[in-house]
Amino acid sequence: MSAILEVGDLKKHFPIRSGVLKRTTGHVYAVDGVSFAIQEGETLGLVGESGCGKSTTGRVLLRLLPATGGSVLFDGLDVMAAPRAALQRLRRDMQIVFQDPYACLNPRRTVKNIIAEPLRIHDIGTEAERKRRVFELLETVGLTVEHAERYPHEFSGGQRQRIGVARALALNPRLIICDEPVSALDVSIQAQMINLLEDLQKELKLTYLFIAHDLSVVKHISDRVAVMYLGKIVEIADSKLLYVKPQHPYTEALLSAVPIPDPRTERKRRRVILEGDVPSPANPPSGCVFHPRCPRMQPDPCTIAMPPLEVVGTAGADQKVACYFPTLYDPAGGSPASA
């Protein structure tokens, strides 16, 4: 396996402009030094609460938004520096499925036109070939040929999301960024969508960056999970490992806050309840971004510098954490050796 996508120290700062002259008076540090790699064929989950920068990360990767700094390599090619033509070629391989199935489809165009648009833009095939491809795609995502001439309003949320997936698949991409693809859907429909994404991955050998706030969904679908907080990755690990042996106090709190649909398990659980709210990304705290809410905070070093994301203690190379006081596990047993 080789890395299909390598992200190094990615930054996206949005300027805050105010006054008559619209002078820049500050920045929203939406993504602030994010590094990770995705292996070909795997699913990397990107999880975090609202405002942590996970969606912005997805958009910057595709250059739908210009980055403030950092590098993105797709298959060794520099996405950030690619000239227009090369970028267009790159986007054949990198597609995105958006969160809101109501907003991401043009209401005035038929489903056929929506799905064929990427083919038209990239000038692929003749009209007849494109039509055949659209029919094929509709069937791939579990819709039928009769749906081709209809408009988005005639579909339910789950069906619209399938149309969005068909559009993303049109160019035979290798990497799909799924930006909260199931969070607007009811549970029964959500499960259909998750299964569809899993089947497509197997069938078409896709690589996913799966962005979502729902930890149960992310854990289910991902091979590895990166936890974001206030523009930074605080922990990244194999998804099973992350659940069994979380090292970052934020990951622990996040895991313990997710209710499990099992009354007996729920009654037995201990909950870590974090105090306060997520600080504003326009005015992030000094040092470790999590320190104002962290139960393990020590003024020195936590308020002074952000800890690096690295392998700590006896954890394998699959787990990296950015914390001065991570939970360490006894390599033999599963219980924390010190906290």
Next chain:
Amino acid sequence: MAERLLEVTDLSTHFFTYAGEVKAVDGVSFTLDRDETLGIVGESGSGKTVTAMSVMRLIPDPPGRIVGGTIVHKGRDLLAVSKEEMSDIRGNDVAMIFQDPMTSLNPVFKIGDQIAEVIRRHQGKSKRESWKMAVDLLAKVGIPDPEERVNQYPFEYSGGMRQRAMIAMAISCNPDILIADEPTTALDVTIQAQIMDVIREMQAQYHSGVIMITHDLGVVAQMADKVMVMYGGRTLEDGPVDEVYYNAHHPYTWGLLGSLPRLDETEKQRLTPIEGQPPNLLLLPAGCPFSGRCLYEMPVCAGEFPALEMVEPGHGVHCWIPVAEREKIRAGLPQFVHRVPS
């Protein structure tokens, strides 16, 4: 025996729209006791919010109307009282927390004014007294610096704090019944955990009955004593949480439990979704609303809604499949659905 706070029998609320009659709630019955939490769970359009709004008598008329049933609170039928009496009951006896704390708070009044107004209206306290009570309530629901915060406007609060303010307002008159309609859907999980904590604390302190409306079976498992599963305006199954989760008898409940990815799954399991699309409420069948998506549908299902069948004391189900057959089907379902507690 705990005190019975609410007894809803055969409630039907329909909406009369240009497109046709929508039976948003159709023959729903449940009870709520003191200190008890009832979870109402269902997907969008299942009628869970309309059920709560009917109890509050807040159904917009037109187009909606409660067309049948009784809602008895402490011996009094809430559907028979006058509008003025109902305004007294709301707040004093039954209070509600809404899903979206931004749209349910008035943006142009201070938080303190909004809470104090409820206290003045329902308890006849003076301005000064009610303001002081508002500060105490904010402290109780965990707002930091309540003396300062009481002077702020909703936009100065974060989502979690707005929901705390809503809870403060709802408990201000010590209601018997607290209805929480998706109180944490708009919030992040760590904030959700805080809010659930506050609701539980308030319930323990005031001994209220809580109706928790949610689409999240995890929240129900965490909070509720009993649960009612709704679909297409009907109750399909209800009972104590352990019964409904470990001894589920309705194919829709199986479908919901099988659809959920679980954080505690050790081996990756394929989800078993419910096939098909959500029902069109204008075209519901006369019988079971889940027919059409149900894997075990029989000819009788779409024509007539099955009567309530008690499978255990307190655990009722509406399904045409004979009970022995249901148990056989359930035994063949994946791990998380049929698992019997140890």
